Amino acid sequence: MNLVKVYIIQSLTTASNNLRLNSQQIEVVGLLRETILNSENLGETLFKMKKSTVLSKLAIRLNEVYNFLTQGKVDFLKISEQFREHSRYLIRDLNQFLENVTPMDYNKAMDLINEIERTEINVELINRELNDDALIINESNALKEELIMQDDSDDSESFHNFEEQILAPIKAVDDFLKRLLTGIIDNKDLSKYSAIMEKNSLFASARGFGIISDMHKILYSSFEEIKSGRLIIDKSVIESLRACLIVIAAVVKGKELDITDYLNKAEEFGRKYFEGKNQVLDK
Numbered sequence: 001m002n003l004v005k006v007y008i009i010q011s012l013t014t015a016s017n018n019l020r021l022n023s024q025q026i027e028v029v030g031l032l033r034e035t036i037l038n039s040e041n042l043g044e045t046l047f048k049m050k051k052s053t054v055l056s057k058l059a060i061r062l063n064e065v066y067n068f069l070t071q072g073k074v075d076f077l078k079i080s081e082q083f084r085e086h087s088r089y090l091i092r093d094l095n096q097f098l099e100n101v102t103p104m105d106y107n108k109a110m111d112l113i114n115e116i117e118r119t120e121i122n123v124e125l126i127n128r129e130l131n132d133d134a135l136i137i138n139e140s141n142a143l144k145e146e147l148i149m150q151d152d153s154d155d156s157e158s159f160h161n162f163e164e165q166i167l168a169p170i171k172a173v174d175d176f177l178k179r180l181l182t183g184i185i186d187n188k189d190l191s192k193y194s195a196i197m198e199k200n201s202l203f204a205s206a207r208g209f210g211i212i213s214d215m216h217k218i219l220y221s222s223f224e225e226i227k228s229g230r231l232i233i234d235k236s237v238i239e240s241l242r243a244c245l246i247v248i249a250a251v252v253k254g255k256e257l258d259i260t261d262y263l264n265k266a267e268e269f270g271r272k273y274f275e276g277k278n279q280v281l282d283k
Helices: 003-017 023-038 042-049 056-070 079-100 103-118 123-129 141-149 158-167 170-181 187-206 210-228 235-253 260-274
Strands: none
Touching: 003 023, 003 042, 003 056, 003 079, 023 042, 023 079, 023 103, 042 056, 042 103, 056 079, 056 210, 056 260, 158 187, 158 235, 170 187, 170 235, 187 210, 210 235, 210 260, 235 260
16 A cells, blocks of 8 residues: 555544544544545645535645655654654544534535546536535625626636636735735725625635635635724734735645645634634634
8 A cells, every 4th residue: 555645544543543433423534544545646636625615624734744745855763753743733633624524525525526527617516516504604695696697608717717816816915914014004995805805705615615715704804804993903913814815825826835834823813803703714
């Protein structure tokens, strides 16, 4: 068996042994191990899993372990110590994953990934396949109507269009955040970028890009809170919002870099300011 697969599967097994799992959760762990074992190209499989709302967060963690094993030099004198660290590192993420994902959810997400691999899928088909919870978001009716009524012929090259739409405003928003830190607050620009982030959050969610959608939710919610005066701008806030932009750009571009610190900073900020208030993060 491929040693990389053995390492990752045993890391998952060790992490799961530290959790009290019911029969349904044990089944999900088994399905996850089977996916890894049967993958012909594990790096590609994990990359595709990162685009699923259901699988993305755990897939990002597993991809970091994969990158450790396949990029650079592995010190085999310290591999046992590193294995224990990776296994401990996976416990929390695996626990959160298993609390929210049933065997049916997992199979449905993998079916969608396989379907995307086989054919070009338009927005209408993706919307039929997505779990109802994927669009739990406080979007306006006008925005919903715009997405429903838009001309789907624009999606003939949907993934390329997706990349272009998501990445187009990143530099401008980054510059805008830097201006906010200097104390220059323009409500017109806040409304403009809030609307763009909200639209792109829905756009990403409709295509199953859970992490990307969450990062946009945090950004547009923050802009609305800043505009209303409920969120005070300081260096920490701006760093957290820039972390959202970095995660978005890294995931969309498929950058094989460790973005854990940025993802953790963004998610912690989202939970601190918005969890339980307007469901910015899907927990």
